[in-house]
Amino acid sequence: MLNFSRLTTSGDIVKVYVGEIKKLWYIHEDLLCERSEYFKKAFQGSFKEGQEKEIHLTELDPKAFGQFVDWVYGAPLQTTVPNTGRGKAPSATEFEQAFLFCKIYAAAQYLCMENLQNDAMDMYSSYMQSIEACFNISWYVASAHVEYIYNNTNRPSPMHDFMARLVAKAILRASMTGQWDSVMEQCPAFAIDVVLKIQKLQKRGENDAFDEPRCTFHVHERTAKCSSDQLDVEIATSRRLVQRVRTRY
Numbered sequence: 001m002l003n004f005s006r007l008t009t010s011g012d013i014v015k016v017y018v019g020e021i022k023k024l025w026y027i028h029e030d031l032l033c034e035r036s037e038y039f040k041k042a043f044q045g046s047f048k049e050g051q052e053k054e055i056h057l058t059e060l061d062p063k064a065f066g067q068f069v070d071w072v073y074g075a076p077l078q079t080t081v082p083n084t085g086r087g088k089a090p091s092a093t094e095f096e097q098a099f100l101f102c103k104i105y106a107a108a109q110y111l112c113m114e115n116l117q118n119d120a121m122d123m124y125s126s127y128m129q130s131i132e133a134c135f136n137i138s139w140y141v142a143s144a145h146v147e148y149i150y151n152n153t154n155r156p157s158p159m160h161d162f163m164a165r166l167v168a169k170a171i172l173r174a175s176m177t178g179q180w181d182s183v184m185e186q187c188p189a190f191a192i193d194v195v196l197k198i199q200k201l202q203k204r205g206e207n208d209a210f211d212e213p214r215c216t217f218h219v220h221e222r223t224a225k226c227s228s229d230q231l232d233v234e235i236a237t238s239r240r241l242v243q244r245v246r247t248r249y
């Protein structure tokens with residue numbers, strides 16, 4: 001169990017450099033290693049990072065890592081309610097907010113942090129639902145999000161499943177195929193996933209991604225599955241968010 005009081009007695013700090021720009025964070029070693037198996041191996045194993053007490057993570061996104069640090073220190077992931085009128089297209093702000101959750105998801109998988117990965121999944125799913133409610137755009141998902149996730153996360157990944165379901169439904173409902181051509185060419189795995197999802201949807205062998213319990217898209221290899229009480233709270237919170245958006249327009 002996480003023991004914050006140890007921080008006041010050990011006080012050992014490690015340096016973490018993130019992204020090509022080498023943005024530097026100073027983080028309590030005990031807390032970081034308690035939260036992440038990746039950092040535990042790096043700083044408390046026999047690697048040079050353990051001797052030097054610093055690590056370079058050039059492949060991670062600094063903005064996403066900033067939210068990761070807040071999360072490590074106990075703050076929940078932050079989001080905003082989409083804020084443009086019904087019927088308009090989502091703006092760059094909505095695009096970037098949703099993209100940030102994708103980047104946090106990829107970073108969490110890389111750092112072996114299932115809880116954060118699941119939180120980012122939930123936030124992305126809620127945000128996409130609120131975009132649908134706000135802009136009246138069904139199953140909206142940006143090709144850049146898909147491309148990023150497929151290029152920066154390992155399979156099998158529930159996020160792949162989630163995105164492929166949304167895109168399959170968008171293609172079936174609105175014949176939206178053109179925007180996906182280049183992503184499918186670059187990510188054959190994505191093309192295969194979408195084709196399989198279209199087949200399942202046509203046979204009604206799978207639910208809409210938004211109708212599934214949240215835990216369907218979680219990873220629980222090292223963590224306990226969500227309890228039904230937890231899921232009830234999550235569903236209620238998600239419905240309240242969508243309702244809040246709907247009542248504004």
Ligand SMILES: [Zn+2]
Nearest residue numbers: 215218225226
């Ligand atoms: Zn779960």
